Amino acid sequence: MTPSQTDLLTRLNAAPRDAARAMIAPLAERSEWVADAAVDQRPFTSDGDVAAALIEVILAAPAARRVAMFRCHPELAGREAVAGRMTEESQGEQGRLGLMSLDAGTHRHLTQLNAAYEARFGYPCIIALHRVPDLDTLLQSFETRLTADPVEEHVTTLAEIASVIRARAARAFTSTPIPLTTP
Structure with missing residues (x-):
């Protein structure tokens, strides 16, 4: 562990509860209840x-609470992106793949995929974008996930959220910049 990592974790560990919760809340997209439970x-x-603490809280939550959490996530290049209402973390993750500046045809296709996914599963498609190398791979993955069984998709969504949280935590609590994509 580098000195800067130690400093960041020391600050997190020593911070008053509310300040520590605020430090980790952005790691779980718009779900402060996760940070509230994990901070302790x-x-x-x-x-x-x-x-791991954040992920354990999510996995221990009832299914209905997890689905409510899924619904807090923005669609890929969806309404929140267009309106500029995504979290800073989501903007960076979606921006890396160019989702903030799609051509009209690709945007229309992604809008159709978002609508179909929402109709089928009741929440936005959540993909750990740091693991997606390009837009074509993203679209292919999205289309494949549309065919999943609802229970299987719930499990996949949890795995994607866990991956996002691990990547965000690594970026937040390491001294060296970690890119939004992994090799």
């Missing part, structure tokens, strides 16, 4: 510990 698991020894 301090002290954390690594970004992985922070992520």
Whole structure:
């Protein structure tokens, strides 16, 4: 662990509860209840510990609460992106793939995929964009997930959220910049 990592984790561990909760809340998209429960698991020894605490809270939640959390996520290049109402983290993740500046045909296709997914599952399609190398791969993955069984998709969505949280925690609590994409 680098000195800067130690400093960030030391600050998190020493911060008053509300301040510590605010430090980790952005890691779980618009779901402060997750940070509220996880913050009491301090002290954390690594970004992985922070992520694991958040993920454990989500996995322990009732299915209905998890689905409500899924609904807090923005659509891919959807209404919130167009209106500029996404979190800073989501803007960066979607921006890396050019989702903020799609051509009209691709935007229309993604809008159709968003609508079909929402109609089928009742929440937006959540994909850990840091693992997606390009727009074509994203569209292909999205189309494949539309064919999933609802229970299977719920599990996949949880895995995608866990991956996002791990990546966000690594970026937040490491001293070296971690890109939005992994090799």
